[in-house]
Amino acid sequence: MQATSTLDRPEAPPAPNSRTFARAFADVRQAWAHRELWGHLGWQDIKQRYRRSVIGPLWITISMGTTALALGLLYSQLFNEDTSTFLPYVTAGFVIWAFILGCVTEGTDVFIANEGLIKHLPAPITVHVLRLVWRQVLFFAHNMIVYVIVVAIFFTSLDHPYKLGSDPVIKPGLSWNILLVFPGFALLAINAVWIALLFGIISTRFRDIPPVVNSFINLVFFMTPIVWHAGVLHRVTGDQGGGNWRLLIAELNPVYHYIEVVRAPMIGHPIMWHHWAIVGAFTIIGWTLALVALRNWRARVSYWV
Structure with a gap:
């Protein structure tokens, strides 16, 4: 046998660098190409959750309806609001909040919960995020039944003026502006993807993140104008002594702007x-952070789980 010098052997090709933005974009692009996969898995998640249930996913609608009705009636009395206009406001806000809540809380656990698939299914990790968001979109569609029922009952009241502090404000009412719900919700879903992607990667590495998020998410709910509106702060502060700084409680809360881009056209x-501008800015910043995380730690997720 003829000995071969190591100098005569062909050099092995260098290992490709997996920490590039090209690979991060490719992961998202390939995940979208697998939409039949995550679309089917999202449907199966709902079927599995309500398997052997008599009315199945309608439990989602019943739960949302009873919660929105109870909160709307309670807070309309606490804030001395007209129930016919306040209940649609609370219902629309609560339906949107349920979508955001599901994407954030389940997003922190998205890769941990899919440990088996990640280790045995050769697919982009963004597939699991799109599966989660698609599942929440289906839940949102079920919850919209409650919104349609409430709007049908109080339709004539949506054109009535309401008070912001002591000044009456004329609402345009339901019009063609309701079509802005579709781009607004599309923008919300696009943001849900980067939120679940970013929080999912970080939470896979640091397992303290999910309980921290779950602990503070209820505080975010009560700090966001969902069962109360910004006009309450205006009513409390009035125009005296620079008290309007309290209005920043709502305006500095990014969740408020995410909800308003969908809720405002829903209830006229x-x-x-400026809500759209702020959400657009957060979309750019959030996707930049998510792509950086995907670039740096995408390959390590399978080891961390």
Whole structure:
């Protein structure tokens, strides 16, 4: 046998660098190409959750309806609001909040919960995030039944003026502006993907993140104008002594802007375009952070789980 010098052997090709933005974009692009996979898995998640149930996913609608009705009636009395206008406001806000809540809380656990699939299914990790968001979209569609029922009952009241502090404000009411719900919710879903992707990667490495998020998410709910509106702060502060700084409680809360881009056209409120601008800015910043995390730690997720 003829000996071969190591100098005469062909050099092995260098290992490709997996920490590139090209691979991060490729992961997202390939995950979208697998939409039949995560679309089917999302449907199966709902079927599995309500298997052997008599009315199945309608339990989602019943739970949302009873919660929205109870909160709407309670807080309309606490804040001395007209129930016919306040209940649609609470219902729309609570339906949107349920979508955000599901994406955030389940997003922190998205890779941990899919440990088996990640280790045995050769697929982009973004597939599991899209599966989660698609499942929450289906839940949102079920919850919209409650919104349709409430709006049908109080339809004539949505054009009535309401009070912001002591000043009456004329609402445009339901009009063609309701079509803005579709781009608003699409923007919300796009943000849900980067939130679940970023929090999912971080939570897989640091397992203290999910309980921390679950602990503070209820505080975010009560700090966000969902069962109360910003006009309550205006009513409390008035125009005296610079007390309007309290209005920043709502305006500095990013969740408020995410909810308003969908809720305002749903209930015929005036369209405030600064909500869209703020959500757009958070979309760019959030996706930048998510792509950085995907670039640096995408390959390590399978080891961390």
